Amino acid sequence: MSEKILKKLQILADSAKYDVSCSSSGSKRKNTQRGLGNTNGMGICHSFTEDGRCVSLLKILLTNHCIYDCAYCVSRRSNDVQRVAFTVEEVVSLTMHFYRRNYIEGLFLSSGIFKNSDYTMERLVRIAKTLRTEHKFNGYIHLKTIPGASDELVREAGLYADRLSVNVELPTEQSLVKLAPEKNTADIVKPMSFIRHTIEENRQEIQLYKHAPAFVPAGQSTQMIIGASPESDWQIMQQADSLYKNFHLKRVYYSAYVPVQQDQRLPDLHSLPPVQRENRLYQTDWLLRFYGFSVNEIFNPSAPNLETDVDPKLAWALRNLHLFPVDINRADYEMILRIPGLGVKSAKKIVAGRKFHHLTLDHLRQFGVALNRARYFLICIGWNGYRRDWNATEIKRQIIAGNAQSTQLSLF
Amino acid sequence: MVHFVYDGSFEGLLTAVFDVYEDKAQRAQLFSVKNYQPDAFAERRDVLTDSVKANRVWKGLFRKLSPQGLLNVYSVYLSERDDRETLLLAFFRRVFAESVSIEDDFSSPLIVQISQISRQIHREKHRFEAFVRFIHLKGDVYFASIEPDFNILPLIGPHFTERYADQRWIIYDTRRQYGLYYDLKQVQEVYFEEVPDSSVLDLSSDQIEEGEELMQKLWQVYFQSVNIVERKNMKLHRKHLPIRYWKYLIEKQI
Numbered sequence: 054m055s056e057k058i059l060k061k062l063q064i065l066a067d068s069a070k071y072d073v074s075c076s077s078s079g080s081k082r083k084n085t086q087r088g089l090g091n092t093n094g095m096g097i098c099h100s101f102t103e104d105g106r107c108v109s110l111l112k113i114l115l116t117n118h119c120i121y122d123c124a125y126c127v128s129r130r131s132n133d134v135q136r137v138a139f140t141v142e143e144v145v146s147l148t149m150h151f152y153r154r155n156y157i158e159g160l161f162l163s164s165g166i167f168k169n170s171d172y173t174m175e176r177l178v179r180i181a182k183t184l185r186t187e188h189k190f191n192g193y194i195h196l197k198t199i200p201g202a203s204d205e206l207v208r209e210a211g212l213y214a215d216r217l218s219v220n221v222e223l224p225t226e227q228s229l230v231k232l233a234p235e236k237n238t239a240d241i242v243k244p245m246s247f248i249r250h251t252i253e254e255n256r257q258e259i260q261l262y263k264h265a266p267a268f269v270p271a272g273q274s275t276q277m278i279i280g281a282s283p284e285s286d287w288q289i290m291q292q293a294d295s296l297y298k299n300f301h302l303k304r305v306y307y308s309a310y311v312p313v314q315q316d317q318r319l320p321d322l323h324s325l326p327p328v329q330r331e332n333r334l335y336q337t338d339w340l341l342r343f344y345g346f347s348v349n350e351i352f353n354p355s356a357p358n359l360e361t362d363v364d365p366k367l368a369w370a371l372r373n374l375h376l377f378p379v380d381i382n383r384a385d386y387e388m389i390l391r392i393p394g395l396g397v398k399s400a401k402k403i404v405a406g407r408k409f410h411h412l413t414l415d416h417l418r419q420f421g422v423a424l425n426r427a428r429y430f431l432i433c434i435g436w437n438g439y440r441r442d443w444n445a446t447e448i449k450r451q452i453i454a455g456n457a458q459s460t461q462l463s464l465f
Numbered sequence: 466m467v468h469f470v471y472d473g474s475f476e477g478l479l480t481a482v483f484d485v486y487e488d489k490a491q492r493a494q495l496f497s498v499k500n501y502q503p504d505a506f507a508e509r510r511d512v513l514t515d516s517v518k519a520n521r522v523w524k525g526l527f528r529k530l531s532p533q534g535l536l537n538v539y540s541v542y543l544s545e546r547d548d549r550e551t552l553l554l555a556f557f558r559r560v561f562a563e564s565v566s567i568e569d570d571f572s573s574p575l576i577v578q579i580s581q582i583s584r585q586i587h588r589e590k591h592r593f594e595a596f597v598r599f600i601h602l603k604g605d606v607y608f609a610s611i612e613p614d615f616n617i618l619p620l621i622g623p624h625f626t627e628r629y630a631d632q633r634w635i636i637y638d639t640r641r642q643y644g645l646y647y648d649l650k651q652v653q654e655v656y657f658e659e660v661p662d663s664s665v666l667d668l669s670s671d672q673i674e675e676g677e678e679l680m681q682k683l684w685q686v687y688f689q690s691v692n693i694v695e696r697k698n699m700k701l702h703r704k705h706l707p708i709r710y711w712k713y714l715i716e717k718q719i
Contacts, residue, residue, distance in 0.1 A: 056679070059686055087630045098705070099595045100716055102692040105701025112691060149678050151687075153607065153632060155713075189631075236481035310696050315467045326695055402571045410572030419577045 061137045062147070065114045068128050069163055072220075072276060073306040077158035077193040079271035080215040088158070090152055092215060092271075096193075097158050107455040110161040110195060111151050115139055115176060119165030123222070123233035125281045127313040128165045138167075143235040144180050153193050159193030159215070160184070170201035178206055181213035193271075200240040204247050208268075211251060216271040216303070219245050221296070224289045228282035233319060245300045252301070268402025272303035278342065279334065280327040281310040281319055285357035287348070290337055294348045295339070307334045340366055343364040343397055344429045345388050360451060370430055371445040378432040378439045381417070382407050394426030425455045466492045468504065471512040473497040475542050478550065479519035481512040495550035522557075529560050537579050540586040543616045552579060564600040589613055590620040597625070597636055597712055598715050600681075601674040607634040610713055618645055622652050680713050688716035 076094030078457035098107035116138035117128040127134065139147075148160045162180060165172050177196050184190040196214040198207055211217055219241055223229045226238045248269065249347065255268035275296060294303040337359065340346040344366070351365055353372075360368045370377065370393045379388050381403055391402045399420040406412055414436045420426060429448045432439050443461065467490045471477035478495065485493045496508070503509065512641065522635060538556070541549050555575055559567055570576050592613075599607035607629070611618075618638050622645050623632065629647070637644030646655040670678070709718040 059683060062683055063686050063690050066687050070691045070693055084630050089629070089631055091628050093594070093624070095591075097591070097595045100688060100714065101705040102688065103699060103702045104693045104696035105698040105705060106691075106693075106696075107705070108688065108691060111496070111687070135710055147683070150676075151684065154601070154680060154684070155597050155609070155629075155682050160594060278598075309696075311693060361486050405569040406571030409567070409570040412572055416572060416577075419574070419581075420571065 055148065058143060058147075060114070061139055061143070064135060064137050065117060065139060066112065068117045068165075069112045069114045069161070070128065071308060071311065072112065072161070072163055072197070073106075073308045074195070074274055074276060074304065075107050075112060075161065076216075076274070076304065077195075079303055080193060081190050082193075082215065082270070084191050085189065088191055089149070090190055090192035092158065092193045097452065099155070099157055099223055105156060109158045110224060111148055111157045111159070112161040113139070113144070113161060113163075115164035115173070115180070116167055117165045118167040120168070121166055121233070121235045123236065124316045124318050125222075125232055125278055125310060125313070129314075132314055141176060141180050145183050148184060148192075149188055149190065152190070157192075159195070161195040161197075163197035164199065166199055170199045170328075171203055174199045174202035174206045174210070174318045178210045178213065182211065185213045195271075198244045198248070200236055200244070204244075207244050207247055208251060211248065211268040212266055214269060216274060217248055217269050218274045219248070220276045221292075222276075222278060223282050224277050224279075224284040224292045225282070228284065232281065245273065245275070246301075249300045252282065260261060266370060272307065273300065274302055274304040275300075276306040276308055278310050279307050279331055286297070286330070286334060286337070287357040289334060289353040290341070290348050290352065293338060305338060307331050307338070309377065319320075326431045326451070330359075330363060333361070337365045340369075345387055346391075363449060364393070366391070367426055367449075367452070369461060374443075374445060374448075377430045381431050381433045382411050392427050392430045394423035407410075426452055466494065466504075466505040468501070468507045468509050469493055469495045469512050470498050470501050470509060471495065473499055474514060475517060475539065477512060477514040478542060479522040479551070480515050481550075482522050483515075483518035484510070484512055485494070485554070486561075493554070494685055495554055497550065500547060525561065526557070529566065530568055531566075532642065534566075537568070537583040540583040540620075541579055543619065544582050544586055545616055546582070552582075555599050561681040586615050586617065589615050590617045592710070593617055593621050593626050596710050596714060597621075598713060599634060600668060601677045602672055605633060605674070607632055608637070609635070609672075610637045610639050612640045612709075612713070613638065614709075616641055618643070626652055684717055685719055689719070 056065055057074060076096055077092065080092045080299065081094045082092040084091040098109050100108040102108060113171040114128070117134065118136045118138060119128045120129055122130040140269060143161065151157045152159065162177055164177060181194050184194065194214045195216045195218065196210050198210065198217050198219045200219065206216070212252050220240055222233060222236070223462060226401060229236060229238060251268050252272065255265070259267065277289070296302050296305055309331040310320065310327050311326045312322045312324055315322045325424070337351055341348065346369070351369055359365050370391070379392055381389060385403050386400060389395070390397065399417070399422050402420045406416065411434050413433055414424065414428070417427065428436070428438060429443065469481045469484055469489070481495050494580065530538070538553065541553055552575065556579055557628040568576065593611055597609045597611060599609045602608050618636065625636065626647055633648055635644050635646045637657070642656065644655045644657070645652050
C-alpha cells in the first residue's frame with residue numbers, strides 16, 4: 054500500500070461522514086477458527102471526533118462517483134469535486150490493518166452509484182465476502198444497500214454483513230421527489246421489506262437448525278435528513294414510528310442537514326445544522342423505544358414541533374399534571390419510568406430497592422436521578438415539597454431557572 | 466480491634482475473610498500489607514494466603530451472589546481504593562448473615578456504593594477495550610501502553626485474547642509496571658526492566674515494523690476527515706475522550 058491511498062482515504066471518508074450511524078452493537082459474532090476479531094454485543098466506540106461523535110467503524114465510500122444528482126448530497130453528479138475509487142483489495146487491506154491495531158470495530162461501507170445499482174452492490178458484497186472467507190475476519194460489517202439492487206445480491210450481502218441499511222433519506226415521499234428526483238420510494242421500500250422478511254425466515258430457520266448461517270444478525274437501520282425539507286417534528290416521528298413498526302428496524306437515525314452546496318431547494322449555504330432539533334428527535338425516539346410512549350401522546354395537533362427549551366418527556370409531564378405526583382414506593386414500573394429526570398436504570402433500581410426499604414429522595418440522588426426535574430412529579434417519605442397548587446408554567450419556570458443557576462435545591 | 470494484614474492479592478483478601486470468621490473476630494479490620502500502618506491499640510494478625518481457605522470463601526459467595534454480584538466484589542478489589550477492604554468485609558458480613566439475596570438492596574448506602582464502584586471499573590474496562598492502540602513492532606508483536614485509573618488489565622485480558630487470537634500482542638500498564646503478553650497460545654503477565662517509554666511517538670523507526678508509520682498516518686487522516694467541522698463541540702469531545710487518555714491515542718498526536 055502506498056502514499057496515494059492517503060488522498061483516497063481523505064476524500065472517501067470525508068464524503069461518508071454524513072452517514073450518522075456508527076453503531077457496532079447488536080451482533081455477537083464469535084472468533085471462529087482462530088481468525089481475527091469478534092463483535093461485542095454492546096459495541097465499542099474506539100474514538101470520538103471533535104464534533105463529539107463516536108468513531109467505531111472504518112466508515113468510507115467505495116467511490117464518490119455517482120450517477121444520481123440528489124440535492125443534499127456532497128457526491129451529487131453536478132457537484133464539482135474530485136472523484137476517486139478504492140479497489141476491493143484496498144478496502145480489505147485497510148480494514149484488516151486498522152482492525153489489528155484496535156483502531157476500529159469493523160467496516161461501514163457505502164458507495165456512490167456507478168454504472169448501475171447491481172454493479173455497485175456486487176462490489177460491496179465482494180469486499181465483505183473477501184474479508185469473511187479469505188481473511189477469516191469476524192469483526193463488524195455494516196453494508197449500505199444500494200437502492201434498486203437485486204434481491205439476490207441483498208440476500209448475499211446479508212450473509213456476510215452484521216447489519217444492512219437502506220436510507221429513506223427524507224421524511225416524506227414529497228421531499229424525496231423534490232430533492233432526489235431520480236430516486237423513488239419503491240426502490241427504498243422494496244429492499245427494506247425484503248430484508249425484514251428474510252430476517253424473519255432466518256430466525257425460524259435458526260430455531261430448527263442451530264448452525265444455519267445468520268442473516269444480518271444485527272438487523273437493519275435507516276437514516277433521514279432533518280432540516281433540508283419542511284416536515285414538522287410530528288411528521289418525522291410518525292414516519293419513524295411506522296418504519297419501526299413496518300420494517301422492524303433496529304434504529305432510525307436523524308441527521309441534521311449540513312449545507313454542502315448552494316441550491317434554491319435547500320436551506321442557505323451558511324445556515325447552521327439544526328443540532329438541537331436533532332437531539333430532541335433522538336430523545337423522542339428513545340421515549341418510543343424504551344419508555345412505552347406513543348407518538349400521539351408526545352405530540353398534539355396544536356404543537357406539531359417539539360419544544361426547544363425542555364426535553365420531550367418533561368414537556369409531556371407538564372401537559373399531564375393530573376397523572377402526578379407518582380409515589381415511588383408504590384407506583385408501577387411503567388409510571389415510574391414516566392417521571393421526568395429519571396431513566397430506565399434508576400427506575401429499575403427503585404423497583405428493586407423498595408422491596409427492602411422505603412426509598413427517600415436521598416436514595417434517588419444516589420441513583421443519579423436528576424432531582425431538579427423529578428422532584429416536582431413525585432412523592433416519597435421525607436419529601437413533602439410537592440405542591441398541588443403548582444401549575445405547568447410555574448414548574449417549567451422554576452426548572453429552567455434552576456438549570457440556569459444550577460444551584461442546590463432551594464427550600465420553598 | 467484485630468487488624469488482619471494480608472499480602473494484597475485477591476486470594477489473600479479472601480483468606481483474610483476466612484480467618485476473620487474462623488477467629489470469630491467481631492471487631493476486625495483488613496489491611497493490605499502495602500497500606501498497613503501499625504496501631505498501638507490494635508492487635509496485628511498476619512494472614513497467610515491459602516488457596517483452600519480462599520476457595521471456600523469464594524464458593525460461599527458463589528452460592529449467595531449472582532455473576533454480577535461476584536463481578537462487583539472483584540471490581541471493588543481492583544479499584545485499589547483505600548477503603549476497599551472495609552467495604553468488602555461489611556458487604557460479606559451482610560451477605561453471609563442474611564438468608565435472602567441482598568445484592569439488589571439499593572436502599573442500603575453500602576450496596577449503592579459497591580454498585581457505583583463496580584460501574585466505574587466497568588466503564589474504565591470498556592474504555593480500554595476501545596482506547597488500546599497497538600503498534601506493530603519488529604518481531605511481529607503488536608504493542609500497546611496504557612495508563613488506566615484503575616487496575617483493569619485482568620478484566621480486559623479475555624477480550625483481547627478472543628479478539629486477537631491470531632496475532633501476538635502485549636498490553637503494558639505503565640502506571641502499575643506490568644503487562645499482559647499473548648503468544649498465540651496463552652496470556653501471561655510480563656514485567657519489563659526498562660519500560661518502553663510512555664508516548665507512542667518515542668519508539669524509534671528501527672523498533673517498528675515496516676508499514677506501521679503509514680498506518681498511523683492513515684488513521685490520523687481518517688480521524689480528521691470524518692470530523693464535521695460545522696458541528697464542532699469540544700466539550701462533548703472531551704467528555705467522551707478525556708484528555709488524560711490522549712497521550713497514547715495515535716489520532717490525537719497531531
